Amino acid sequence: MTAQQTVTARRRNLRGWMFIGPVVTGTLLFNVIPVLPTLVTSFTDWDGLAAPKFTGVSNYKEMFSGQDPLFGKSLINTAIYTIGYVPVGIIIGIALALLVNNRLRGMAVIRALIFLPYVTSLVAVGVISRWVFSDQYGVINAVLASFGITGPHWLGEPSSAMAAVIVTAIWANMGFNMVIVLAGLQGVPETLIEAATLDGAGRFSRFFHVTLPFLTPTIFMLLILQTIGSFQVFALILVMTGGGPGDGTYVYIYHLWYEAFSLRRMGYASALAIVLFAVLLAVTWIQNRLSKRWVFYQ
Amino acid sequence: MTIEDTREKKLAPPRSPAPVDDRGEVRRRRVGRIAGPTATYVGCVIVALIAIAPFLWMLSSSFKEPGDVISLTPRLLPSPFTFENYEYLVNNGVLPFIRFLGNSAYITVLVIIGRLMVCALGAYGFARLQFRGRDAAFGLLLASLMIPDMLMVLPLYSAYVKAGLIDTHFPLIVPPIVANTFGTFLLRQFFMTIPKEYDEAALVDGASHFRIFVSIILPLSKPALATLAVLTFVNVWNDFFGPLVYLSDVNKFTVPVGLAFFQTQDSTQYGPLMAGATLAIIPTVLVFVFAQKYFTRGISMTGIK
Numbered sequence A: 001m002t003a004q005q006t007v008t009a010r011r012r013n014l015r016g017w018m019f020i021g022p023v024v025t026g027t028l029l030f031n032v033i034p035v036l037p038t039l040v041t042s043f044t045d046w047d048g049l050a051a052p053k054f055t056g057v058s059n060y061k062e063m064f065s066g067q068d069p070l071f072g073k074s075l076i077n078t079a080i081y082t083i084g085y086v087p088v089g090i091i092i093g094i095a096l097a098l099l100v101n102n103r104l105r106g107m108a109v110i111r112a113l114i115f116l117p118y119v120t121s122l123v124a125v126g127v128i129s130r131w132v133f134s135d136q137y138g139v140i141n142a143v144l145a146s147f148g149i150t151g152p153h154w155l156g157e158p159s160s161a162m163a164a165v166i167v168t169a170i171w172a173n174m175g176f177n178m179v180i181v182l183a184g185l186q187g188v189p190e191t192l193i194e195a196a197t198l199d200g201a202g203r204f205s206r207f208f209h210v211t212l213p214f215l216t217p218t219i220f221m222l223l224i225l226q227t228i229g230s231f232q233v234f235a236l237i238l239v240m241t242g243g244g245p246g247d248g249t250y251v252y253i254y255h256l257w258y259e260a261f262s263l264r265r266m267g268y269a270s271a272l273a274i275v276l277f278a279v280l281l282a283v284t285w286i287q288n289r290l291s292k293r294w295v296f297y298q
Numbered sequence B: 001m002t003i004e005d006t007r008e009k010k011l012a013p014p015r016s017p018a019p020v021d022d023r024g025e026v027r028r029r030r031v032g033r034i035a036g037p038t039a040t041y042v043g044c045v046i047v048a049l050i051a052i053a054p055f056l057w058m059l060s061s062s063f064k065e066p067g068d069v070i071s072l073t074p075r076l077l078p079s080p081f082t083f084e085n086y087e088y089l090v091n092n093g094v095l096p097f098i099r100f101l102g103n104s105a106y107i108t109v110l111v112i113i114g115r116l117m118v119c120a121l122g123a124y125g126f127a128r129l130q131f132r133g134r135d136a137a138f139g140l141l142l143a144s145l146m147i148p149d150m151l152m153v154l155p156l157y158s159a160y161v162k163a164g165l166i167d168t169h170f171p172l173i174v175p176p177i178v179a180n181t182f183g184t185f186l187l188r189q190f191f192m193t194i195p196k197e198y199d200e201a202a203l204v205d206g207a208s209h210f211r212i213f214v215s216i217i218l219p220l221s222k223p224a225l226a227t228l229a230v231l232t233f234v235n236v237w238n239d240f241f242g243p244l245v246y247l248s249d250v251n252k253f254t255v256p257v258g259l260a261f262f263q264t265q266d267s268t269q270y271g272p273l274m275a276g277a278t279l280a281i282i283p284t285v286l287v288f289v290f291a292q293k294y295f296t297r298g299i300s301m302t303g304i305k
Helices: A003-041 A058-064 A069-100 A107-119 A122-132 A139-146 A158-185 A190-198 A203-231 A235-240 A252-262 A266-294 B003-011 B035-062 B084-090 B097-128 B134-145 B149-163 B170-178 B181-191 B196-204 B209-220 B222-238 B241-246 B255-264 B270-297
Strands: none
Touching: A003 A266, A003 B097, A003 B134, A003 B149, A003 B170, A003 B181, A003 B209, A058 A266, A069 A107, A069 A158, A069 A203, A069 A252, A069 B035, A107 A158, A107 B035, A107 B222, A107 B270, A122 A139, A122 A158, A122 A235, A122 B035, A158 A203, A158 A235, A158 B035, A158 B181, A158 B222, A190 A203, A203 A266, A203 B134, A203 B181, A252 A266, A252 B149, A266 B149, B035 B270, B084 B097, B084 B270, B097 B134, B097 B170, B097 B181, B097 B209, B097 B222, B097 B255, B097 B270, B134 B181, B149 B170, B149 B241, B170 B222, B170 B241, B181 B222, B196 B209, B209 B222, B222 B255, B222 B270, B241 B255, B255 B270
């Protein structure tokens, strides 16, 4: 490499870092460095107050040897929630964005209304969802009853409670997904859609062959973010079911929170966090690898 | 048709102009011009009703007398109708709600401005520049998303105590600006859909990358920037956990944490709570309505395409 090339490469690297420097420094400073001690804490019996004592891998042993049945249970519940919520949530987001992506009169109001659940405070979401899914007074069972079906005690049975939580999550976040997909739709060149129309492509053909390829970066981003977010679901569960009935909606972060702040087992909670991080890293890595097959960048 | 076919089509020469109606839209060929909008409207109304139900309940509850808010047989319309909850909200002598609104407003505005700048700069670097360490840095940002928030609170709290930043707005303003991975990711994905030919043409003309960023990429990215602005508004405006942990002086409270005090102070006061939640939602809706014209404006991708 000549001296000239070295200088050019150095300048190029410097320029790149001038652009990404602020966000990388900020993330390191506020999100990464503060949690590094967790790695150490996870090998101790720290209670958050007294000096921690080193206990080797005993926290990890407790998880994987079945001494803590709630670890496996909460991980499975979290996976069920993620699989139930993420794909349906994204598909509904795309459907809504397509529905409102036009210049018909009144569309501005419709878009704002669909966005409302996302901005409603979680306290209100919790109260309303408990009312909607109530077995005797709930809207859903009232509708079922009008068809002669006796609805279940939604929040009283573990499996139906999880279903109710997933439906509420889809409902509460549909405005978010819609807005993200709407922004993505604006990147689809209109000329291309016009050309496809002239070639006689129908609505579905236009969507699947023109619009969808341009949306794949957006869908990929939603998939990654929503999966990561779903594995960390907590507040919605807290206001809706409190993890119950039984351990039916007891999710991973709920377990972490319980161990950390109710039992004051910070060491064990740190180990739980490390394992979650590893799981998410693996899931994201797989999604990223698979993305090369279906995500289309210009 | 595969992606390759799409690419070919993109490069195909323009055909005769499509029939365009007075709004500049291409006329739909197969679907009737009346059936289309009607079906759209029916779908929209159904979805909107599902979406709006809890908000109606919240609004209605805010005008109900305290005893009527939580009942097993909820009535949609308040009777008797009262402004009591709103009056209580504004003059209760303990929790200065107007002050909460002011605190929330200034924090939110600062974070939006700062975050758009930091995220857009970073997103341009990740989407458009080649340099050493780029992919590793992006991996670091993605990885930071996977750290449970719950885990960051304890170490950050003790760090802020040491730095004397507890009970200031610093933890609510600076980290959300400089450490926002989501916004960077969102903008990067959008920047990547903008044709590279634009940059290349500008580079040939001797423009610097900063110039391309400011004069080409940013103007073309209004939908994504507006989206990030709205979502940031929602997140910061509704953030409950941060202010709860980092603030203790009532005069520094933001709206959500102030509202929560109606829940804990003397049992739950659902009336004022719902009145406050209703007031708190108004700015968000206004911001959304104002910003959404950018979501649907569409980028005029003329020139190369």
